Amino acid sequence: MLDVTVIEDPAAAAVSLDPIRARLLAELAVGPASAAMLAGKVGLPRQKVNYHLKALERHGLVELAGERRKGNVTERLMRATAASYVISPLALAAVQPDPDRFRDQLSARWLLALGARLVRDVGTLITGAAKARKRLATYALDGEVRFASAADRAAFIEELTAGVSALIRKYDAPGTDGGRDHRIVVAVHPTVKATAEPQPAPELDQ
Numbered sequence: 205m206l207d208v209t210v211i212e213d214p215a216a217a218a219v220s221l222d223p224i225r226a227r228l229l230a231e232l233a234v235g236p237a238s239a240a241m242l243a244g245k246v247g248l249p250r251q252k253v254n255y256h257l258k259a260l261e262r263h264g265l266v267e268l269a270g271e272r273r274k275g276n277v278t279e280r281l282m283r284a285t286a287a288s289y290v291i292s293p294l295a296l297a298a299v300q301p302d303p304d305r306f307r308d309q310l311s312a313r314w315l316l317a318l319g320a321r322l323v324r325d326v327g328t329l330i331t332g333a334a335k336a337r338k339r340l341a342t343y344a345l346d347g348e349v350r351f352a353s354a355a356d357r358a359a360f361i362e363e364l365t366a367g368v369s370a371l372i373r374k375y376d377a378p379g380t381d382g383g384r385d386h387r388i389v390v391a392v393h394p395t396v397k398a399t400a401e402p403q404p405a406p407e408l409d410q
């Protein structure tokens with residue numbers, strides 16, 4: 205089972221978004237189960253669960269983990285193909301965000317468009333690497349910082365922009381034989397707190 209997989213096919217995305225099927229995926233991410241075992245957990249007849257499982261299996265979201273005999277019946281034990289799923293913007297290709305349409309480094313919507321492109325591109329790379337049975341070289345930096353003031357945040361972003369831009373100029377080698385292009389995305393945004401309570405809107409800088 206993969207830790208996370210990206211759904212690119214629109215039909216598979218639609219299947220995964222069905223509430224009952226999403227619940228089945230969550231149950232099967234915990235461990236293999238049969239339709240009969242799942243029926244009691246989701247409150248549906250076994251035949252109805254089988255119908256949903258077949259739909260999930262057709263789109264590669266669940267797979268056969270094994271079989272077992274129970275009386276005169278052979279039960280199929282199914283499992284999720286991943287512990288979690290991300291839907292790529294490719295599933296809505298005609299309306300997917302395009303960060304090149306407008307560029308505003310201080311726009312939350314532009315940051316969202318960049319994030320969507322990141323999901324799309326990395327998902328495509330993962331799919332290609334899996335088909336080629338090759339390892340995909342990636343790197344991510346994750347951290348948090350508490351700014352004492354809006355002025356400090358602005359100064360941080362200015363230094364960050366200058367530093368990353370200097371690194372890009374230092375190592376950029378356009379036209380080099382055997383080189384490979386890489387995309388660099390650095391994001392800074394308020395930390396989303398893990399709470400069910402509604403959060404106050406962030407204050408706008410004056």
